Amino acid sequence: MIKIKVSNLSNGKYEYDFEGKIDEIDVSDPYVGDFRTKVVLTKFDNQIILDSSTEIDADLVCDRCNKEFNRVITSNYRMIYLFGQDTQNSGNEKMDVVYLHPDTDKIDLSNDVRDYSLLAIPMKKLCSEDCKGLCSKCGKNLNDGLCNCKDEETDPRWEQLKELKIKNNLN
Ligand SMILES: [Zn+2]
Ligand SMILES: [Zn+2]
Numbered sequence: 001m002i003k004i005k006v007s008n009l010s011n012g013k014y015e016y017d018f019e020g021k022i023d024e025i026d027v028s029d030p031y032v033g034d035f036r037t038k039v040v041l042t043k044f045d046n047q048i049i050l051d052s053s054t055e056i057d058a059d060l061v062c063d064r065c066n067k068e069f070n071r072v073i074t075s076n077y078r079m080i081y082l083f084g085q086d087t088q089n090s091g092n093e094k095m096d097v098v099y100l101h102p103d104t105d106k107i108d109l110s111n112d113v114r115d116y117s118l119l120a121i122p123m124k125k126l127c128s129e130d131c132k133g134l135c136s137k138c139g140k141n142l143n144d145g146l147c148n149c150k151d152e153e154t155d156p157r158w159e160q161l162k163e164l165k166i167k168n169n170l171n
Helices: 110-119 149-154 156-170
Strands: 003-005 012-021 031-043 047-061 068-083 097-100 106-108
Touching: 031 110, 047 110, 068 110
Parallel strands: 068 097
Antiparallel strands: 003 106, 012 031, 031 047, 047 068
């Protein structure tokens, strides 16, 4: 759990470091091990601005070459806490604003840290930006070197033949 005591907190800037097992914030695959969350909190009279940055190791599989790799995924977010009632029409606007009762003792960041960690998992997982992927013919990982069929594939005569085939299919 990631909790910060806010009752009797005087105005100013505060920094917190949290560390723990990912189970504690209910995060699992592809994340592994521990989470590390840094929080910068700025307290005003009726408002708290909170900036959170979380790092967690993730075991990922490359979309191009199928190789497993490990990477630290960082997720950041800013949350604004307002003391008092939600007097304005909160409507459907999706804003990262949370209303706190003036007597609130602690704020619990666990859910937010979890949600933003999950959002930070990349849609496209690449072991490296220029991953060459697998040969579509022999399946060799081209990051480890070229295979024998590579030459044929890039041979311009092959390209012409392919184009010809595509054209024929279209007609
Ligand atoms: Zn790869
Ligand atoms: Zn090949």
